[in-house]
Amino acid sequence: MNQNELFKITKDPINIEEVTNKVIRREAGAITTFTGTVREFTKGKRTLYLEYDAYIPMAVKKLAQIGQEISEKWPDAITAITHRIGRLDISEIAVVIAVSTPHRKDAYDANEYAIERIKQIVPIWKKEHWEDGEMWIGDQLETKRYPTGKPEEEDLV
Amino acid sequence: MNQNELFKITKDPINIEEVTNKVIRREAGAITTFTGTVREFTKGKRTLYLEYDAYIPMAVKKLAQIGQEISEKWPDAITAITHRIGRLDISEIAVVIAVSTPHRKDAYDANEYAIERIKQIVPIWKKEHWEDGEMWIGDQLETKRYPTGKPEEEDLV
Amino acid sequence: MITVLFFAHLQEIAGMEKLTLDVDQISIKSLKQKLKEEYQFKNLDQIMFAINEEYATEDEIIKNGDIVALIPPVSGG
Amino acid sequence: MITVLFFAHLQEIAGMEKLTLDVDQISIKSLKQKLKEEYQFKNLDQIMFAINEEYATEDEIIKNGDIVALIPPVSGG
Numbered sequence: 001m002n003q004n005e006l007f008k009i010t011k012d013p014i015n016i017e018e019v020t021n022k023v024i025r026r027e028a029g030a031i032t033t034f035t036g037t038v039r040e041f042t043k044g045k046r047t048l049y050l051e052y053d054a055y056i057p058m059a060v061k062k063l064a065q066i067g068q069e070i071s072e073k074w075p076d077a078i079t080a081i082t083h084r085i086g087r088l089d090i091s092e093i094a095v096v097i098a099v100s101t102p103h104r105k106d107a108y109d110a111n112e113y114a115i116e117r118i119k120q121i122v123p124i125w126k127k128e129h130w131e132d133g134e135m136w137i138g139d140q141l142e143t144k145r146y147p148t149g150k151p152e153e154e155d156l157v
Numbered sequence: 158m159n160q161n162e163l164f165k166i167t168k169d170p171i172n173i174e175e176v177t178n179k180v181i182r183r184e185a186g187a188i189t190t191f192t193g194t195v196r197e198f199t200k201g202k203r204t205l206y207l208e209y210d211a212y213i214p215m216a217v218k219k220l221a222q223i224g225q226e227i228s229e230k231w232p233d234a235i236t237a238i239t240h241r242i243g244r245l246d247i248s249e250i251a252v253v254i255a256v257s258t259p260h261r262k263d264a265y266d267a268n269e270y271a272i273e274r275i276k277q278i279v280p281i282w283k284k285e286h287w288e289d290g291e292m293w294i295g296d297q298l299e300t301k302r303y304p305t306g307k308p309e310e311e312d313l314v
Numbered sequence: 315m316i317t318v319l320f321f322a323h324l325q326e327i328a329g330m331e332k333l334t335l336d337v338d339q340i341s342i343k344s345l346k347q348k349l350k351e352e353y354q355f356k357n358l359d360q361i362m363f364a365i366n367e368e369y370a371t372e373d374e375i376i377k378n379g380d381i382v383a384l385i386p387p388v389s390g391g
Numbered sequence: 392m393i394t395v396l397f398f399a400h401l402q403e404i405a406g407m408e409k410l411t412l413d414v415d416q417i418s419i420k421s422l423k424q425k426l427k428e429e430y431q432f433k434n435l436d437q438i439m440f441a442i443n444e445e446y447a448t449e450d451e452i453i454k455n456g457d458i459v460a461l462i463p464p465v466s467g468g
Contacts, residue, residue: 017174020192026247029196032189032268035177036468039186039259052467053399055460058444059467083467090183095468102196108269111189115261115468123441123460124467125399136400137466138437193391209390210322212383215367216390240390252391272391280364280383281390282322293323294389295360 007063008082009056009124019096022080028100032107034115036095038088048129052085052094055123059083062122066114070099074106079114083124094126164220165239166213166281176253179237185257189264191272193252195245205286209242209251212280216240219279223271227256231267234258238271240281251283316340316376318349319383324361327354343372345382361386393417393453395426396460401438404431420449422459438463 006022020033038050067079083095097114101107118124127136163179177190195207224236240252254271258264275281284293318333325331333353340348342363349355362385363370369385376382395410402408410430417425419440426432439462440447446462453459 015174016177016190017172020173020190024192024194024248026197029194029199031192031194032265033173033177033192034261034264035181035188035190036261037181037186037188040183042186053402054467055396055398055441055444055462058441058460061444091181104191104193104269104272107191108189108265112261112265118468119465121446121465122467123398123462123465125463126466127399136403136463138464210325211390212319212321212364212367212385215364215383218367275391276388278369278388279390280321280385280388282386283389284322293326293386295387 006078006080007060007067009054009059009063010082010084011086012084014082014084014093014096016093016096019080019082020098023078023098023100025078025100027076027102028078029102030104030107031098031100032104032111034095034097034111035093036115038090038092038094040090042128045130047090048131049090050088050094050129051127052083052088053125053127054083054085056085058123063118065121066117069117070110070113073113074101074110077101077106077110079110081114081118083118083122085124163235163237164217164224166211166216166220167239167241168243169241171239171241171250171253173250173253176237176239177255180235180255180257182235182257184233184259185235186259187261187264188255188257189261189268191252191254191268192250193272195247195249195251197247199285202287204247205288206247207245207251207286208284209240209245210282210284211240211242213242215280220275222278223274226274227267227270230270231258231263234263234267236267236271238275240275240279242281315378317381318345319381321384322386324355324384324386329354337378339375339377341373341375342370342382345376346372349384358384392455394458395422396458398461399463401432401461401463406431414455416452416454418449419447419451419453419459422453423449426461435461 016035063081070077070079078100080098097111099107099111173192220238227234227236235257237255254268256264256268316335320328346358364383364385365376365380393412397405423435441460441462442453442457
């Protein structure tokens with residue numbers, strides 16, 4: 001298994017099985033896989049499609065850093081993460097995180113840790129496209145929005 | 158989607174993607190998939206292969222009941238579970254549980270609930286085959302073992 | 315007539331997958347006693363019972379045509 | 392010479408993916424000031440900076456040949 005391939009940014013559709021298979025091994029009895037898809041409605045607002053942008057080399061490094069952090073917190077865990085960029089339609093897969101561990105509890109905890117960290121440190125951005133506009137979503141809590149597609153006056157001052 | 162196919166006992170290898178795809182939908186942004194594989198070593202003892210037996214119609218009913226319990230606890234969750242029976246070699250997949258929810262926290266919690274419940278109420282049994290013997294594993298904590306392949310005198314009294 | 319199903323190690327002890335009993339109705343408790351006295355089961359303390367694919371308690375009555383299953387502690391997953 | 396990369400809405404504001412600055416060395420803080428004064432960026436308060444693909448603090452010095460990136464709050468996953 002090529003270590004480099006455990007952490008990947010891709011423009012192509014993501015195969016859940018392929019990412020999961022990277023972490024299956026004789027010593028591991030439990031694998032959790034998180035699949036993030038494009039949801040149609042967020043707080044009642046209908047999304048038409050999303051666009052993801054990334055600072056690719058740094059994003060790959062940060063994904064690998066998350067894998068490293070997981071290995072330190074859960075020594076027997078192996079992590080693989082693939083994140084897609086470009087245009088994604090409703091229900092398409094944006095991210096797949098697979099974590100294998102000898103015992104199941106760790107696999108759930110480590111996987112949840114991975115998605116939280118992705119939303120904190122990995123330089124990937126999404127732009128929501130709605131029927132009535134588009135905006136780059138500004139942070140993990142989705143509280144920072146730019147309804148006109150660019151920062152408002154208050155954000156620029 | 159055929160409701161019956163959400164909960165399945167099969168003699169054939171399980172495809173992770175196929176089970177996961179059953180729960181992907183426009184309203185769901187998060188899917189967690191748990192994959193249980195045959196681990197080579199348990200408490201230092203080497204497993205050669207496993208054999209799973211099930212009371213198939215009741216097992217399917219109990220899997221569906223777990224799906225129902227999840228729908229009650231997490232109203233927007235959809236669950237699919239496939240469990241394999243028969244002979245399984247090391248690293249082969251015994252069970253795949255997929256849960257989709259609008260938000261990710263629920264997907265982790267509901268999935269973990271499902272595996273815990275499987276180990277409590279679903280009539281499926283595994284027999285471990287080691288180099289020096291075999292035994293039906295007696296309960297979820299794996300504390301109840303029959304080293305000679307059948308219950309000991311003390312279990313029969 | 316009732317049908318009794320065996321799984322896992324109980325199937326190995328019984329040497330069969332199922333047993334047909336020519337009784338019209340019997341409680342789980344009495345069936346348990348019968349299995350211990352007339353068959354090879356010395357201890358059924360940890361064994362749950364199901365009637366027609368649902369877990370049943372000791373005092374439930376199995377009726378003619380029912381399918382009963384002996385459910386040892388499960389170990390799926 | 393240093394290279395400055397823009398992503399997401401900053402790329403749209405800048406109207407370009409990158410900028411080359413003919414400076415030998417400059418702190419993140421000074422670069423920020425320069426971007427505000429000489430380019431279209433009015434507010435960079437929420438923006439993190441990375442030097443050669445690692446997050447950097449305000450007082451770190453960008454050197455000749457370094458690649459700097461402006462990192463708005465991320466929203467992957």
